[in-house]
Amino acid sequence: MATEIDTTTTPRIPLTKERVLAAAVALADRDGIQALSMRKLGHELGVEAMSLYNHVANKEAILDGVVDAIMEELEEALGGFDVPSNGSEWKANLRGRILTAREVMLRHKWVPGVIETRTTISPIMMRYFDTSIGILREGGFSYDLLHHAMHAFGSRALGFSQELFEPDGDEDPEQDATVMLERMADQLPYVVGMMAEIVHDDPDTTIGWCDDQTEFEFGLDLILDGLERLRDTA
């Protein structure tokens, strides 16, 4: 492996939980989340898989740990989790914080998938949500409406949204969406109609794929605007 430490010349750096988690993040960034196994992670650190158990309880603890490591990266990117004092600017403030979270997630695209498998909320995650809630509260929302709002955001509060059917890297052209579309065109009148216009709007791309950033911001603004309206009519 490219990043393996040369144990013959390099004096052995003692293993710590922090080093294990940092190596786990690096491994997932480089080779994808499916490459994050105890054996491969051990190999990356120049150690047997079983040695890792001296520093973390089990693999679940590693997955909890890497999510926390990413939350720390987000806290740094935001300059700390704080509720800004200009409460009336809640919309721009929340929007900006969510788009920063999105940047962090785009740097570690495997993180959303791991977050979805977590069953507990860690303290740092809780602090992130606390200040998100705080921004809404200082923006004049009732706790009742703001609670609904947090549910409405869902994963968007953390900067990602479920893009259903993200096409895989290894593309079998025979079961490509384009091929199916041609073959089923008569059964899919509205999809065909939509595609024709999307492609027209975006002449650079052949098959009119979507700009994820634009779509994310569209959905985010739809929710933010809707919440503002509910706040003002309550």
Place this chain on the structure above:
Amino acid sequence: MATEIDTTTTPRIPLTKERVLAAAVALADRDGIQALSMRKLGHELGVEAMSLYNHVANKEAILDGVVDAIMEELEEALGGFDVPSNGSEWKANLRGRILTAREVMLRHKWVPGVIETRTTISPIMMRYFDTSIGILREGGFSYDLLHHAMHAFGSRALGFSQELFEPDGDEDPEQDATVMLERMADQLPYVVGMMAEIVHDDPDTTIGWCDDQTEFEFGLDLILDGLERLRDTA
């Protein structure tokens, strides 16, 4: 296993792809998605795991297949995928279809997780989306706006939303959200404030857990209302 076929008395029903997929759905319904392994599925059918490969290409094909089986169940629940002729009722029609999809997903809670791992859209899924798009189109939406709308719905179009941190069945009380909340109360002023009011609103439950159905419908209506407004101001 309770549902295993008694091969000594029952004449052997020939294995087919349909029987394999039906058994896979039943197994996941009963024991959870993690129980759906080739070996266990074979055992359920009174056959070795390797026999399954005579009827499906591999495990991925089984996962594709069970999603399609659920989509067929949805098609039946909806009485077919059709675009109703009363286009002006688009909002109620789309809302009703999505809530029906949600009922199907609640009958098979493991399905959303499987859908999230799919990389291709199957023909039946495509037909579902085609008619969803059709409802919006006949409701007076431009293809451009309706395309954004589909992205904004995300998984909600299929009746589920990413409930972050769904608490697990096996609850370690020490890392329960309640315990952490007490311990971190001073660092989480807004969460504490919100909780105080949510619990007050809902005196039946001790810790003020959320009604997922209510929250799903809130988010859904927020998006539907926002889209209607955009359609009318465009």
Place this chain on the structure above:
DNA sequence: ACCTGAACACCGTTCAAGT
């Protein structure tokens, strides 16, 4: 206190062999 090697109980999948 930390690391290792062997082992256990699982995976998905292949392949040659059976009927």
Place this chain on the structure above:
DNA sequence: ACCTGAACACCGTTCAAGT
């Protein structure tokens, strides 16, 4: 044509043994 048994290349994890 369909099913089987053995095997391969992986998993996470336990445990006794090393230093």
